[in-house]
Amino acid sequence: MTRQESQVLSYIQENMSLIEEELVQSFPSQWVIPVELKDAMLYSLMAGGKRLRPILAIAAAEAVGGHAKTALPAACAIEFIHTYSLIHDDLPAMDNDDFRRGKPTNHRVYGEAMAILAGDGLLTHAFHLLAEMAMRYDVPAERVLRMIRELSMYAGPRGMVGGQVADILGEQGITNIAELEYIHVHKTSDLIVCALRAGGHAANANEQQLDALEQFGYRIGLAFQIQDDILDLTGDESKLGKNTQSDVKAEKVTYPYFLGLEACETMVKDLTREAQKAILLAKLPHPERLLQLADYLMDRDH
Amino acid sequence: MTRQESQVLSYIQENMSLIEEELVQSFPSQWVIPVELKDAMLYSLMAGGKRLRPILAIAAAEAVGGHAKTALPAACAIEFIHTYSLIHDDLPAMDNDDFRRGKPTNHRVYGEAMAILAGDGLLTHAFHLLAEMAMRYDVPAERVLRMIRELSMYAGPRGMVGGQVADILGEQGITNIAELEYIHVHKTSDLIVCALRAGGHAANANEQQLDALEQFGYRIGLAFQIQDDILDLTGDESKLGKNTQSDVKAEKVTYPYFLGLEACETMVKDLTREAQKAILLAKLPHPERLLQLADYLMDRDH
Numbered sequence: 364m365t366r367q368e369s370q371v372l373s374y375i376q377e378n379m380s381l382i383e384e385e386l387v388q389s390f391p392s393q394w395v396i397p398v399e400l401k402d403a404m405l406y407s408l409m410a411g412g413k414r415l416r417p418i419l420a421i422a423a424a425e426a427v428g429g430h431a432k433t434a435l436p437a438a439c440a441i442e443f444i445h446t447y448s449l450i451h452d453d454l455p456a457m458d459n460d461d462f463r464r465g466k467p468t469n470h471r472v473y474g475e476a477m478a479i480l481a482g483d484g485l486l487t488h489a490f491h492l493l494a495e496m497a498m499r500y501d502v503p504a505e506r507v508l509r510m511i512r513e514l515s516m517y518a519g520p521r522g523m524v525g526g527q528v529a530d531i532l533g534e535q536g537i538t539n540i541a542e543l544e545y546i547h548v549h550k551t552s553d554l555i556v557c558a559l560r561a562g563g564h565a566a567n568a569n570e571q572q573l574d575a576l577e578q579f580g581y582r583i584g585l586a587f588q589i590q591d592d593i594l595d596l597t598g599d600e601s602k603l604g605k606n607t608q609s610d611v612k613a614e615k616v617t618y619p620y621f622l623g624l625e626a627c628e629t630m631v632k633d634l635t636r637e638a639q640k641a642i643l644l645a646k647l648p649h650p651e652r653l654l655q656l657a658d659y660l661m662d663r664d665h
Numbered sequence: 666m667t668r669q670e671s672q673v674l675s676y677i678q679e680n681m682s683l684i685e686e687e688l689v690q691s692f693p694s695q696w697v698i699p700v701e702l703k704d705a706m707l708y709s710l711m712a713g714g715k716r717l718r719p720i721l722a723i724a725a726a727e728a729v730g731g732h733a734k735t736a737l738p739a740a741c742a743i744e745f746i747h748t749y750s751l752i753h754d755d756l757p758a759m760d761n762d763d764f765r766r767g768k769p770t771n772h773r774v775y776g777e778a779m780a781i782l783a784g785d786g787l788l789t790h791a792f793h794l795l796a797e798m799a800m801r802y803d804v805p806a807e808r809v810l811r812m813i814r815e816l817s818m819y820a821g822p823r824g825m826v827g828g829q830v831a832d833i834l835g836e837q838g839i840t841n842i843a844e845l846e847y848i849h850v851h852k853t854s855d856l857i858v859c860a861l862r863a864g865g866h867a868a869n870a871n872e873q874q875l876d877a878l879e880q881f882g883y884r885i886g887l888a889f890q891i892q893d894d895i896l897d898l899t900g901d902e903s904k905l906g907k908n909t910q911s912d913v914k915a916e917k918v919t920y921p922y923f924l925g926l927e928a929c930e931t932m933v934k935d936l937t938r939e940a941q942k943a944i945l946l947a948k949l950p951h952p953e954r955l956l957q958l959a960d961y962l963m964d965r966d967h
Contacts, residue, residue, distance in 0.1 A: 394823040400830040404822065451785060454758075456777035475758035476833050479781065483753060484822040486785065490792045491817035494810050504806035505799070511813060512796040519789035520706065521696040524782055528702040531778050 371655040403473040403481035420562035422652040429566020437561035443489035447482040517557035526550035552584025575645030582638035592617040602665040635661040673957040705775040705783035722864035724954040731868020739863035742794040749787035819859035828852035854886025877947030884940035894919040904967040937963040
């Protein structure tokens with residue numbers, strides 16, 4: 364393992380702990396919430412995600428000179444949104460998945476009705492976490508409102524929900540790469556872009572810095588998705604923790620399907636370099652972690 | 666029809682038009698949203714609701730001396746939340762209803778997957794509508810943040826979603842009136858309280874006025890629910906637009922089940938008077954419409 368690799372791994376580990384401590388404390392202790400609902404929400408929140416989005420939010424805040432702590436509520440809000448989207452995606456009416464990350468999916472444990480409501484609860488509470496930021500930290504109300512405006516755009520009908528709809532409709536046949544890109548930009552990149560911008564906002568980033576974070580996020584989001592498609596074809600099942608070749612078996616249209624494996628590998632590298640270039644051009648005060656995280660995502664084998 | 670009745674009816678009609686014009690324009694025209702998703706969201710948004718919550722938000726803003734227009738985004742945000750909750754409640758995994766207000770439910774028209782996503786899209790976009798308020802109207806950012814904090818509380822795990830969970834769990838047997846009240850306070854009153862407070866916030870209400878609006882909302886919300894139970898027993902099917910005696914047939918525990926019909930009728934009257942008293946005690950500048958709306962709700966036969 365190179366020095367950079369070990370640095371980025373310990374950065375991820377440290378921030379995962381920070382994020383997970385914050386996630387379990389997300390509901391005010393004085394609130395009365397039905398126990399079954401809280402259990403169902405926490406089950407999926409704490410089901411061992413990679414915490415990619417919240418870590419990127421924190422790294423973005425640090426890149427523009429802010430503190431990890433200030434970005435934590437935004438980081439957690441985005442993880443709440445990501446988690447709700449996985450619970451709803453796994454439902455029988457959607458992808459009908461029984462397992463995620465080796466564990467039974469939410470509806471397999473708590474039933475469909477509770478899984479729908481746990482998703483609704485997480486989605487709603489994400490906005491509570493953001494709205495509380497202005498009180499808990501020294502983030503101006505106008506900034507927090509911008510974060511809420513962006514989260515509701517990137518996660519809503521124009522963003523992630525729209526991407527999910529296109530994905531479902533696309534199962535009846537995607538005929539070109541533009542359709543595939545629409546799905547991935549909105550299903551995956553939008554929330555990653557939102558995480559990076561939210562981290563930037565928390566640290567009082569200026570417009571040029573926000574724009575650089577967005578360019579970075581858009582490109583690593585797309586690279587991430589293409590890398591997922593590649594790993595599904597060539598990855599090691601034991602490292603991935605899931606069966607490979609699932610896309611081929613499900614006759615799913617992917618980037619390698621359209622472009623071939625080699626072109627896809629080049630695309631992942633190119634997108635990563637372009638992402639890093641956007642950050643370097645903006646001359647952020649502390650760009651190192653973002654640059655390292657981009658490399659880490661490109662080189663990952665799971 | 667008395668003069669007051671005709672006044673309140675024309676007030677409701679006027680504001681319904683205002684609200685419905687605003688609802689259809691809720692998505693920025695430059696946004697790309699999959700057509701099927703937009704159709705599914707608008708289908709339920711425009712399915713002929715009574716618009717009780719948004720009308721109360723507007724009446725609250727006017728009661729404290731503000732303009733209907735300023736309260737419109739908040740009114741619509743709350744109608745978005747109400748609409749998403751109906752779509753998800755009707756799903757096969759929840760109440761499994763095929764019809765609502767005489768029309769096929771969302772999932773019967775667009776399929777389950779789309780109905781789940783249409784609900785998610787409406788829920789997410791509600792916060793966008795609120796967050797845009799500070800830009801579109803002269804509402805201070807701090808006020809808008811309070812509205813977002815309250816909506817996410819009253820509609821989330823501690824509020825409406827919690828009430829819905831308790832309702833589902835309660836189907837296995839509610840044994841006392843406290844459990845029934847928990848369900849109705851959170852399933853129904855919370856969002857009504859939120860609508861009234863949001864209208865107040867939009868019109869820059871002070872804490873004492875907000876508190877009066879909350880007292881009012883809590884009581885008419887509960888009265889509304891008890892009245893619903895009464896109408897299900899004694900109402901006219903043609904006026905209600907649905908079958909009566911459905912609670913008895915479904916062996917559903919209701920207020921009349923615990924207390925008898927007569928005591929329930931008294932409760933509705935008492936709660937309405939107490940609600941009106943809270944408004945009168947606070948000496949709001951223009952309380953008339955709120956007082957009339959409370960009478961209207963108490964006397965309704967559908």
